[in-house]
Structures are given as C-alpha cells and as structure tokens.
Amino acid sequence: MPNRRTSRENWHLIEALVAYSTKASSLKFVAAFGPPLAPLPMQPPPLCVWLKRDLRVTDHAALAAAAERSRGAGLFAVFLYEPEIVGQPEWSPAHTAFQRECLADLSPALARLGIPLVTRQGEAVAMLEQLRQETGFAELFAHEETGTAVSYARDRRVRRWAREAGVQLVELPQTGVVRRLASRNGWNRHWEDRMESAQAVLRPLARGPAAETLTRLPTAGLLGPADLGQPPDTLDRQPGGERAAAAVLDDFLSRRGRFYSGGISSPLTAATACSRLSAQLAFGAVSIRRVWQASEARRREVKAALASVTDRRDRFELRAWQRSLKAMQSRLHWHCHFMQKLEDEPAIEQANMWRAADGLREDEFSQQRFEAWATGRTGYPLVDACMRSLLATGWLTFRMRALLVSFASYSLWLHWRPTGLHLARLFLDFEPGIHWSQLQMQSGTTGINTLRIYNPDKQAIEQDPQGVFIRRWLPELAGVPTEHIHQPWTMPAAVQQAAGCLIGRDYPEPIVDHTLALRAAKARFTALRHDPAAWAEARGVADRHGSRRDRRGAMQQDPVRRELAGTGKPRRSRRRSVHDGQRTFPFLAEEAED
Numbered sequence: 001m002p003n004r005r006t007s008r009e010n011w012h013l014i015e016a017l018v019a020y021s022t023k024a025s026s027l028k029f030v031a032a033f034g035p036p037l038a039p040l041p042m043q044p045p046p047l048c049v050w051l052k053r054d055l056r057v058t059d060h061a062a063l064a065a066a067a068e069r070s071r072g073a074g075l076f077a078v079f080l081y082e083p084e085i086v087g088q089p090e091w092s093p094a095h096t097a098f099q100r101e102c103l104a105d106l107s108p109a110l111a112r113l114g115i116p117l118v119t120r121q122g123e124a125v126a127m128l129e130q131l132r133q134e135t136g137f138a139e140l141f142a143h144e145e146t147g148t149a150v151s152y153a154r155d156r157r158v159r160r161w162a163r164e165a166g167v168q169l170v171e172l173p174q175t176g177v178v179r180r181l182a183s184r185n186g187w188n189r190h191w192e193d194r195m196e197s198a199q200a201v202l203r204p205l206a207r208g209p210a211a212e213t214l215t216r217l218p219t220a221g222l223l224g225p226a227d228l229g230q231p232p233d234t235l236d237r238q239p240g241g242e243r244a245a246a247a248v249l250d251d252f253l254s255r256r257g258r259f260y261s262g263g264i265s266s267p268l269t270a271a272t273a274c275s276r277l278s279a280q281l282a283f284g285a286v287s288i289r290r291v292w293q294a295s296e297a298r299r300r301e302v303k304a305a306l307a308s309v310t311d312r313r314d315r316f317e318l319r320a321w322q323r324s325l326k327a328m329q330s331r332l333h334w335h336c337h338f339m340q341k342l343e344d345e346p347a348i349e350q351a352n353m354w355r356a357a358d359g360l361r362e363d364e365f366s367q368q369r370f371e372a373w374a375t376g377r378t379g380y381p382l383v384d385a386c387m388r389s390l391l392a393t394g395w396l397t398f399r400m401r402a403l404l405v406s407f408a409s410y411s412l413w414l415h416w417r418p419t420g421l422h423l424a425r426l427f428l429d430f431e432p433g434i435h436w437s438q439l440q441m442q443s444g445t446t447g448i449n450t451l452r453i454y455n456p457d458k459q460a461i462e463q464d465p466q467g468v469f470i471r472r473w474l475p476e477l478a479g480v481p482t483e484h485i486h487q488p489w490t491m492p493a494a495v496q497q498a499a500g501c502l503i504g505r506d507y508p509e510p511i512v513d514h515t516l517a518l519r520a521a522k523a524r525f526t527a528l529r530h531d532p533a534a535w536a537e538a539r540g541v542a543d544r545h546g547s548r549r550d551r552r553g554a555m556q557q558d559p560v561r562r563e564l565a566g567t568g569k570p571r572r573s574r575r576r577s578v579h580d581g582q583r584t585f586p587f588l589a590e591e592a593e594d
C-alpha cells in the first residue's frame with residue numbers, strides 16, 4: 001500500500017526544487033526552505049484529470065469538474081501511452097498518429113487554461129501511482145469509457161488502486177451511455193436528457209505557484225507510431241484534433257449536410273455527404289452532446305426559415321436539409337444505443353449476443369477466404385473496391401461497411417470476430433460499442449435483427465452503376481467495359497484481352513458462388529430460428545438490448561417486442577420483405593438502417 005505522507009512530502013520537494021531552479025542559488029534555496037524533506041507550509045495537493053478517449057477542452061465534464069474543485073490548488077491532465085492498449089490487435093499506427101494530432105491540438109489549449117498536460121508511457125496503475133508519489137494528488141477525475149476487455153480490466157484495476165491509495169476517483173459520463181443501467185425501458189429519456197443538458201464549461205485557472213510547479217513535471221511528450229514501435233501511418237486520412245473536428249462539424253451543418261439524405265449510401269457521394277465526425281467522436285475531439293446541440297440549432301434554424309420562405313426552390317432546399325438533419329440525428333442516437341449494448345454486456349465483444357448462434361461458424365473458418373477478403377481480392381468488384389479504399393483511407397460509409405461484413409459472414413461464412421478485428425484495425429473511427437454490436441447485427445448473431453444479406457452485384461449496380469468507384473480502387477479493372485464491370489468474370493476471352501485484364505491472372509475469379517453460398521447461409525439461419533430454445537433466447541436479447549423505440553411498423557413486424565409490450569403473442573411472419581435494396585427476410589426486427 002503506497003505511503004501517502006511520503007508522496008505529499010515529495011510534492012513539497014518538487015515545489016522546492018522548482019523554486020530552487022528559478023532562484024538559481026542553492027544558498028537561497030537552503031536559506032528559504034531548509035533541507036528538502038523538512039516540513040513546509042502546507043499547500044493543497046493538486047488535482048489530476050486522466051484523459052483517455054476525450055481529447056478536447058470544450059464540453060469536457062471531467063476537466064470542468066476538476067477545475068471547479070481545484071480552488072487555488074493546481075490541476076494537471078495526464079495522458080498515458082499504455083502498452084496494453086497500443087498492443088491490442090485493434091490498434092493501428094493510424095490510431096496512434098490521429099491520437100497524436102488530437103493531443104498536439106489539446107496541449108496548447110490546456111496550457112492557455114492554466115492546465116499542464118503530462119504524458120507518461122507505461123501501465124496505467126503504475127503510472128498513476130508514480131504521479132501520485134510525485135505530486136500527492138488525492139483526487140482523480142476521468143470520463144467513463146465503454147471500451148474493450150483490455151480497457152475494461154484496466155479501469156477495474158485503477159478503481160481498486162484508487163480505493164487502496166485513498167485517491168478519490170470521480171468518473172463522469174461523456175455520452176448517452178448509462179452505467180449500471182437496470183433496464184432498457186426509459187433509456188431514450190436518459191439519452192435525451194444528456195443531449196439536452198448544458199455543456200460543461202471550463203474556466204481558465206488562476207496562475208500561481210502551484211500551476212507553475214506542475215508545468216515542470218516530467219513528461220514523455222507526444223508520441224507517434226515510431227516511438228511506440230509501430231510501422232509508419234500510411235493512411236490518406238482526415239486529421240485529428242478539436243479544431244479540425246469543429247471545422248468538420250461547421251462545414252457539415254452549413255454546407256455538406258444538405259446532401260446527407262440520399263447521399264450516404266453510395267461510395268461515390270458518401271465521403272462528402274456524411275458528417276465525417278466518427279473518428280473525432282471516437283477519440284473525443286468533440287463531444288456527442290456538442291454535435292447534437294449544434295445539429296438541433298441548425299434544425300430549428302431550418303424550421304424557422306421554412307415558416308417564412310415562400311419561394312418553391314428555397315423550400316425544396318430547406319426540406320432537403322430537414323430530411324438530412326433528421327436522418328443524421330437518428331444516427332447520433334444510434335451511436336449511444338449501440339454503445340450501451342457493450343456497456344451492459346461486455347462479453348459481446350467476443351461472444352455471440354444470441355448464444356443460440358454459438359457453433360454456427362466457429363469451426364468453419366477458412367484462412368484463404370479471410371485473406372482474399374481482407375486484401376480486396378474476392379473477385380467481387382464492389383466488395384474488393386470497398387476493402388481497398390478502406391485500406392488506403394481508414395473510412396467507409398455505413399452501407400459499404402455492412403456489405404463487407406455481410407459478404408464475409410454469409411457468402412464466405414467467416415466468423416465475425418476475426419473479420420471484426422481486421423476492420424477495427426482499419427477503421428480510424430473504431431469505437432468498440434458500435435463496432436462489435438454492428439458486426440454481430442450484420443452477421444445475424446444478435447437474434448433480434450432482421451437478417452441483412454447484401455447482394456454484392458445488386459449493390460454494385462445500385463451504388464456504383466458506371467463502376468467509377470470500382471475503377472478508382474481496382475486499377476486492374478480500369479479497361480473493363482461498363483457492361484462487365486460488376487461481373488468481370490462474364491467477359492469473353494477476347495474482351496478480357498482487349499481490356500488488359502485476364503480473369504484469374506490480373507483479377508481473381510469469384511472466390512465463391514454468391515448465390516449458392518447465400519442459399520446455404522439462409523438455410524442454416526432458418527433452421528435455427530425454428531428452434532423454440534433459440535426463440536426464447538432471442539426474447540432475452542430483445543429484453544436486454546432491444547431498442548424500445550416504436551419506429552413505424554416495427555412493433556407490428558416484431559413479434560418479440562409485441563409480446564414484450566403485451567400486445568400479442570409471438571407469431572412468426574411468413575411474409576418475405578424487401579428492405580431498401582437489401583435482400584432480407586423478417587425475423588425479429590430492431591432498428592431500420594440507412
């Protein structure tokens with residue numbers, strides 16, 4: 001158990017040493033302070049804010065709460081480069097580089113507010129204890145994190161350490177996720193309250209000797225991939241940081257957002273039609289509350305304009321804005337809705353949410369299929385173009401992410417965990433709660449979602465009719481005529497010659513027969529959903545994780561939720577439905593998607 005008296009004495013020693021270095025005379029130091037460990041006039045110990053995935057100053061509840069409490073005592077922020085976090089298979093050089101940009105933006109912003117940023121490299125408890133010994137801090141502020149099993153275990157260790165060391169650990173929410181939630185009933189109200197509550201305000205701290213002392217704390221500086229033993233970040237990606245996030249938000253709400261509705265599914269338009277806030281949200285360079293409130297302000301502005309504008313063209317534009325803002329705001333709600341699932345059941349990072357699906361894919365993993373998919377060489381052009389664009393940029397729109405997962409999970413019958421790890425590493429915006437919930441949802445292992453099986457040929461024709469996106473990312477198909485671009489294996493030999501693309505040499509044959517593979521996948525799921533035990537299981541999942549929002553028609557089509565709501569007995573629908581260009585068959589519907 002650490003010795004508190006020693007750490008406090010050390011804190012005085014640091015202050016004394018700083019005074020010593022600034023006064024530049026050991027005689028003056030000894031005359032003024034006596035021997036280093038002699039009792040000194042008591043200074044209140046500083047407070048510490050532990051930054052994790054919350055790299056901003058605006059609407060930062062932990063910083064604001066600590067600053068409010070500090071009252072003359074110093075306050076410093078610490079960011080830890082933890083080998084166990086960087087060593088996770090989900091973590092990539094791009095994540096480190098993006099994080100570094102966020103910290104580079106944050107450090108001067110904190111300094112302007114009188115809060116030094118200290119970084120350390122090492123295991124969290126060891127580093128926090130080291131800092132406690134150096135500064136004597138007795139209060140530690142942080143945001144709650146809905147993270148991976150590694151960060152979850154780390155947080156538990158930190159909590160235990162704090163209890164034993166007598167450090168008061170204050171953890172505050174930063175999203176709509178509710179910790180220790182008893183039931184999903186009423187969750188929407190929690191979320192709305194959080195989004196509508198006032199943003200945390202951080203006032204500059206008075207500069208004094210305590211603050212001056214803290215600026216001298218040793219720091220590891222800002223580390224990039226090379227410092228952490230990673231290869232260089234080669235992504236052609238967006239920059240990180242609070243200022244970049246604010247600019248992206250502003251640009252979206254004033255200009256690009258008009259094209260959100262109707263523009264987010266095709267990979268041709270999505271890169272600019274989508275908000276592109278996901279990575280900034282994942283690293284906490286902007287708070288979801290700030291994004292929500294800014295979008296609300298814009299929505300009200302549009303509504304007011306609609307009430308006064310009469311010109312038909314203007315009204316058309318405003319209506320387009322209205323649709324777009326509504327659609328984008330529903331995604332902000334999903335952000336926390338999906339994260340709440342992991343918060344409530346951390347095991348879903350590794351295990352099927354619907355345990356009835358255990359054993360479906362586990363023993364049939366094909367490394368060869370996985371590698372073809374992971375490198376963009378399946379022989380299905382849109383699937384491959386999506387993967388290669390993701391490998392190059394770290395971002396993909398929702399629909400194309402879903403296509404990649406659907407292809408891996410149904411057509412290639414790969415388990416979602418290895419494919420999910422590959423994608424997590426590639427997604428700059430990797431957010432565990434959204435990611436693993438979506439992976440399971442798009443793989444059919446939640447038990448409560450409509451089975452979404454995307455047909456890659458159909459998606460290609462709908463989303464990239466001329467093959468522009470395909471040719472951009474698959475240069476070997478650049479010369480393929482448009483009539484064959486979605487199914488290049490149908491090119492006659494002479495056309496292949498003329499196009500400079502021999503199938504099997506320059507571009508692979510399709511790795512599987514998609515139609516046959518889907519038939520087999522559907523048969524296996526159909527068998528499963530007729531099993532009464534599996535049905536009962538799904539009911540439990542719906543109760544624990546299901547959205548309580550009664551979207552249009554959802555309740556009628558969703559026997560589990562109808563039963564939960566007490567409006568009828570479970571009844572299997574025989575209706576086959578077509579959902580927004582996707583081949584689906586009704587099972588237990590939850591959220592509609594894009």
Ligand SMILES: Cc1cc2nc3c(=O)[nH]c(=O)nc-3n(C[C@H](O)[C@H](O)[C@H](O)COP(=O)(O)OP(=O)(O)OC[C@H]3O[C@@H](n4cnc5c(N)ncnc54)[C@H](O)[C@@H]3O)c2cc1C
Pocket residue numbers: 264274275276277278279281282328331332334335336338396397398399401402405427429430431432434435438439442
């Ligand atoms: C298999 C799969 C894995 C995914 N993994 C992640 C992930 O790790 N991190 C991540 O942020 N998003 C993930 N998504 C959701 C979605 O694809 C991205 O949030 C979106 O493409 C990011 O671009 P954007 O910021 O421009 O989104 P916009 O469409 O502009 O949406 C605004 C914000 O809403 C949230 N959001 C959007 N769509 C969803 C959704 N379907 N579910 C939950 N939240 C949503 C995001 O925070 C996003 O930044 C995943 C989707 C799939 C199908």
